[in-house]
Amino acid sequence: MHLIHPVILCGGGGTRLWPLSRKAKPKPFLPLVEEESLFQQAVHRLAKDSSFAHPIIVAGSDHVDLIESQLGQVEVAKLVIEPVARNTAPAIALAADLLPQDSIMLVCPSDHHIANPEAFRDAARAAAELARDNYLVAFGIAPDRPETGYGYLERGEALKGGYTIARFVEKPDLSRAQAYLASGDFSWNGGIFAFRAGHYLEELATHRPAMALLVQRAVEKGISEGKRFYPEADAFAAIAGDSVDYAVMENTARAAMVPVEMGWSDIGNWSALADALSHKADGDGNLAKAGTADFDGCSGVLTISDGPRISAVGLEDICIIVSGNEVLVTTRDGAQSVGKLPGAANQ
Amino acid sequence: MHLIHPVILCGGGGTRLWPLSRKAKPKPFLPLVEEESLFQQAVHRLAKDSSFAHPIIVAGSDHVDLIESQLGQVEVAKLVIEPVARNTAPAIALAADLLPQDSIMLVCPSDHHIANPEAFRDAARAAAELARDNYLVAFGIAPDRPETGYGYLERGEALKGGYTIARFVEKPDLSRAQAYLASGDFSWNGGIFAFRAGHYLEELATHRPAMALLVQRAVEKGISEGKRFYPEADAFAAIAGDSVDYAVMENTARAAMVPVEMGWSDIGNWSALADALSHKADGDGNLAKAGTADFDGCSGVLTISDGPRISAVGLEDICIIVSGNEVLVTTRDGAQSVGKLPGAANQ
Numbered sequence: 001m002h003l004i005h006p007v008i009l010c011g012g013g014g015t016r017l018w019p020l021s022r023k024a025k026p027k028p029f030l031p032l033v034e035e036e037s038l039f040q041q042a043v044h045r046l047a048k049d050s051s052f053a054h055p056i057i058v059a060g061s062d063h064v065d066l067i068e069s070q071l072g073q074v075e076v077a078k079l080v081i082e083p084v085a086r087n088t089a090p091a092i093a094l095a096a097d098l099l100p101q102d103s104i105m106l107v108c109p110s111d112h113h114i115a116n117p118e119a120f121r122d123a124a125r126a127a128a129e130l131a132r133d134n135y136l137v138a139f140g141i142a143p144d145r146p147e148t149g150y151g152y153l154e155r156g157e158a159l160k161g162g163y164t165i166a167r168f169v170e171k172p173d174l175s176r177a178q179a180y181l182a183s184g185d186f187s188w189n190g191g192i193f194a195f196r197a198g199h200y201l202e203e204l205a206t207h208r209p210a211m212a213l214l215v216q217r218a219v220e221k222g223i224s225e226g227k228r229f230y231p232e233a234d235a236f237a238a239i240a241g242d243s244v245d246y247a248v249m250e251n252t253a254r255a256a257m258v259p260v261e262m263g264w265s266d267i268g269n270w271s272a273l274a275d276a277l278s279h280k281a282d283g284d285g286n287l288a289k290a291g292t293a294d295f296d297g298c299s300g301v302l303t304i305s306d307g308p309r310i311s312a313v314g315l316e317d318i319c320i321i322v323s324g325n326e327v328l329v330t331t332r333d334g335a336q337s338v339g340k341l342p343g344a345a346n347q
Numbered sequence: 348m349h350l351i352h353p354v355i356l357c358g359g360g361g362t363r364l365w366p367l368s369r370k371a372k373p374k375p376f377l378p379l380v381e382e383e384s385l386f387q388q389a390v391h392r393l394a395k396d397s398s399f400a401h402p403i404i405v406a407g408s409d410h411v412d413l414i415e416s417q418l419g420q421v422e423v424a425k426l427v428i429e430p431v432a433r434n435t436a437p438a439i440a441l442a443a444d445l446l447p448q449d450s451i452m453l454v455c456p457s458d459h460h461i462a463n464p465e466a467f468r469d470a471a472r473a474a475a476e477l478a479r480d481n482y483l484v485a486f487g488i489a490p491d492r493p494e495t496g497y498g499y500l501e502r503g504e505a506l507k508g509g510y511t512i513a514r515f516v517e518k519p520d521l522s523r524a525q526a527y528l529a530s531g532d533f534s535w536n537g538g539i540f541a542f543r544a545g546h547y548l549e550e551l552a553t554h555r556p557a558m559a560l561l562v563q564r565a566v567e568k569g570i571s572e573g574k575r576f577y578p579e580a581d582a583f584a585a586i587a588g589d590s591v592d593y594a595v596m597e598n599t600a601r602a603a604m605v606p607v608e609m610g611w612s613d614i615g616n617w618s619a620l621a622d623a624l625s626h627k628a629d630g631d632g633n634l635a636k637a638g639t640a641d642f643d644g645c646s647g648v649l650t651i652s653d654g655p656r657i658s659a660v661g662l663e664d665i666c667i668i669v670s671g672n673e674v675l676v677t678t679r680d681g682a683q684s685v686g687k688l689p690g691a692a693n694q
Binding site for chain 2: 296297305307309311341
């Protein structure tokens with residue numbers, strides 16, 4: 001039985017979850033849904049199962065201390081410290097270069113919530129099987145609404161445990177999203193992937209040869225310090241950043257997907273968090289997730305405060321976040337644009 | 348030319364303007380509309396005109412220091428310090444007992460906003476004339492909406508500069524308020540009155556004889572310290588408190604009113620404050636009255652903060668108040684119930 005090697009990516013900024021998510025302590029490291037942070041959930045949902053090796057963590061240098069403190073007693077294979085952020089394709093390539101070439105990698109964002117980790121692990125094993133057959137495998141999340149903020153995967157031919165991917169669709173408009181949902185042939189691209197390390201690097205060399213070379217050079221000239229690995233900064237900084245979707249998945253002839261229903265949310269904004277927490281809300285759908293709140297004539301209100309009491313009157317579907325010297329009040333519909341607020345953009 | 352003697356009542360709690368208005372520094376002493384507090388506005392709109400004597404201020408002992416500091420260089424006739432609050436009828440009687448009995452008193456709340464002080468002073472002079480003719484005179488505010496939160500005065504026979512009051516109506520329901528507004532025969536009772544001091548005390552002795560006696564005793568046994576006057580506490584505390592409307596105005600046969608349009612607002616709640624400040628709002632009707640705020644897709648939003656930045660997204664007709672360890676977010680419609688929130692009620 002070959003172990004699956006988790007690669008946990010910690011690059012997400014989470015500016016739409018400002019003012020709680022800030023540069024110094026962004027979204028993955030916040031206890032948004034449970035008492036553990038999303039990063040800790042990502043680590044722990046793999047650590048309890050013998051299918052998975054110790055994870056490789058890929059992160060920016062600003063968050064190394066945070067990561068090591070949040071890992072606690074959990075062992076990691078490596079902590080790869082990016083000198084600069086260059087998006088997901090190079091981050092995954094760093095891990096692929098550091099692993100034996102026949103290893104199966106399971107690439108996981110560190111800032112998603114998965115209500116059903118058992119279903120996640122089952123899908124990971126199915127994806128690993130397809131990756132051993134030289135597929136580049138994406139998790140295809142069962143959609144439950146016509147979301148326009150995600151990429152979609154269209155199912156192709158059936159494979160053992162999954163499907164080929166007939167088509168990638170970037171964020172569709174509402175009418176197309178509704179058609180995708182109705183058809184049953186489309187899944188959300190959840191940013192979770194399984195690859196054979198060597199296969200990923202071969203495809204990267206084909207579709208982004210300069211990137212593949214620069215990552216290889218950054219790893220060759222990199223420095224190990226205990227579990228920490230520092231890729232060489234000049235080579236890595238010279239990379240033109242790109243996502244794994246654009247650089248590899250949309251170009252390969254070997255794209256596959258495993259369908260999965262696992263209570264997934266990317267907690268992409270305050271409204272998504274309110275959805276993920278809705279089972280904890282009171283009879284009117286109100287929830288004081290952190291801190292004290294009084295609700296009068298409210299429904300669907302989520303409050304989070306690091307100190308001050310929040311009093312809400314007559315509100316419907318509103319999120320109120322009090323953090324440090326910032327107070328955010330947003331409608332559910334407005335939550336998507338929080339990242340563009342002056343406070344979030346000019347940190 | 349006889350001077351008019353202003354009597355400024357500082358008893359209002361202003362709990363509907365919590366969390367800015369608090370027990371230690373309630374509504375009259377806050378700079379809600381202008382840079383001056385409402386109390387300072389009440390004093391200054393009389394101090395600049397030779398028709399008016401130095402005012403008598405009636406206040407609770409908790410706020411004496413605040414009053415003296417906010418008065419600055421403005422001279423007062425007396426500062427009457429109530430040992431306990433017993434509503435407006437006894438408060439006015441204290442001042443009436445301390446004045447020569449033929450003086451004309453102008454009773455003014457300290458927590459209202461008047462956009463046109465010239466119109467206020469003209470109405471005060473007209474009311475004083477009627478008071479000299481032994482009328483108990485209320486200001487009749489021209490209504491501009493079917494407000495259900497105020498008392499109404501129905502006009503009777505024409506007098507010089509005013510009308511008799513045919514009827515007092517307590518807070519009507521909406522359909523009656525709409526009918527009153529349409530008829531043109533009704534004014535709001537703004538809580539501003541002109542009385543001859545001796546006449547007020549005679550009417551009080553007729554309609555509330557116990558109250559009149561106890562006030563008289565509290566004044567006889569009271570103590571002067573410079574401008575300060577302390578009514579005797581036991582006698583005053585024994586009074587069954589009542590409003591001037593219930594105790595005197597609704598019982599006298601000599602009730603009159605002067606009609607006035609003066610840009611009046613009692614700033615009764617956050618929605619009323621937003622209305623009073625609407626001329627300062629931006630093109631979308633948003634206003635950061637105090638502190639910094641960023642608005643994105645908002646209209647009709649009022650923010651007040653004593654420190655933290657407020658970021659508002661997608662909101663319509665909402666008031667956001669950040670003060671000390673309290674954050675209030677209320678709809679305009681909900682503003683009326685803010686005083687019943689746990690934070691406001693359990694100070």
